[in-house]
Amino acid sequence: MSKALARELDVPVLALAGALASEFVVRCWRPSSSGGKRAPIGRRALVTGASRGIGLGCAVALAEAGAHVVMAARGHEALEASAAEVRAAGLSAEPAARGSVPADGELRREVLERKLDSLARNEDRFRRYILEGELRTSLCRHCHGAEGVSRRPGVPSLAAQDPAYLVEQFERFADGEREEFVMSGLADGLGESDMIRLALYYASLPLGPEASGEPELADRGGPIYRRLCTGCNDHQWCGR
Numbered sequence: 001m002s003k004a005l006a007r008e009l010d011v012p013v014l015a016l017a018g019a020l021a022s023e024f025v026v027r028c029w030r031p032s033s034s035g036g037k038r039a040p041i042g043r044r045a046l047v048t049g050a051s052r053g054i055g056l057g058c059a060v061a062l063a064e065a066g067a068h069v070v071m072a073a074r075g076h077e078a079l080e081a082s083a084a085e086v087r088a089a090g091l092s093a094e095p096a097a098r099g100s101v102p103a104d105g106e107l108r109r110e111v112l113e114r115k116l117d118s119l120a121r122n123e124d125r126f127r128r129y130i131l132e133g134e135l136r137t138s139l140c141r142h143c144h145g146a147e148g149v150s151r152r153p154g155v156p157s158l159a160a161q162d163p164a165y166l167v168e169q170f171e172r173f174a175d176g177e178r179e180e181f182v183m184s185g186l187a188d189g190l191g192e193s194d195m196i197r198l199a200l201y202y203a204s205l206p207l208g209p210e211a212s213g214e215p216e217l218a219d220r221g222g223p224i225y226r227r228l229c230t231g232c233n234d235h236q237w238c239g240r
């Protein structure tokens, strides 16, 4: 890839090095069929993380070496813009279909769910985790209730909640995506294994209808929940 094109596409120096490396690989590996003269490689290449940086550099290098490049990345708008720039430079490239690369959150969710599933397969260890989670709740119970059922306005109940959702919320508080004075400070000091133990403990607690304390309000709230909230939460009141 020429330096001018790298500048035009705003590809940083490190990316240029990645691009040169991939160009090198393409040139060395492609068998030369016509007496050492380079022929188009005639292949489709899939490059992930291709909307910027090293990924974009590699996509350009492969396209320059004759490949048709399918560019994939999580942010679709940025990806389409980068693919358009690569095509504008006279190269053969297209953005991968929207949604073909999972978002960070979806990947994290999948990893978490797998971890929780594997924990659940060992019954003894699973029980031990729940007990160890309970031992960490001396602070939490002041706000979230002794059994994970909150009696304080503005404080959510945690009982019977989806454990993957609970871990995700800790992580959101810890990395600042979600903010609440006490929760942000608490989550920041928790490691993943504490989060998982706490989440498994709260998920194991029952949330009976009597817990709401206001059955009449609960009856009126049900239909409102189903009408307004099931876009993001499922019918079991869990996050999707």
Ligand code: HEC
Pocket: 136, 137, 139, 140, 141, 142, 143, 144, 154, 155, 156, 157, 158, 166, 167, 169, 170, 178, 179, 180, 182, 183, 186, 198
């Ligand atoms: C001083 C009160 C307080 C304490 C102590 C506290 N929390 Fe919270 N927690 C809150 C409030 C308030 C929220 C809701 C914040 C918001 O609206 O974003 C919350 C939210 C959460 C959430 C997100 C729930 C959801 O439905 O999205 C989780 C999970 C959670 N707390 C777990 C814990 C755990 C575990 C502990 C103990 C280690 C704890 N909290 C201690 C007040 C507290």
